[in-house]
Amino acid sequence: MIKIYATLPVTTASVERSFSKLSLIKNKLRSLCREDRLSDLMLISIEQDLEINHREVIRIYKEMAPRRMLL
Structure with missing residues (x-):
């Protein structure tokens, strides 16, 4: 039982920050995203x-092989 409690996160600050960002991003204009x-x-x-x-x-993109598909 102690091992289970030791694995639980102490704080949920990262989750709270994520929901805070979500509320800033998701407004009326973006509610249908x-x-x-x-x-x-x-x-x-x-x-x-x-x-x-x-x-x-840019260097990595230049070195990539072309990806063409037959239509």
Whole structure:
């Protein structure tokens, strides 16, 4: 029983932050968004402090093989 209590999170601050971000994102204009789009918007909002090396992203994209599909 003690092992179960030890695995429970002490705080739910991350969950509370997520719901706070959700309430900021989901307003009347966005209330009809699909779930996957809403999830993507939340992720962008939560991870906005993440630094992205744009040159590295461009380099990786250039090195990717072309993906063409026969129609």
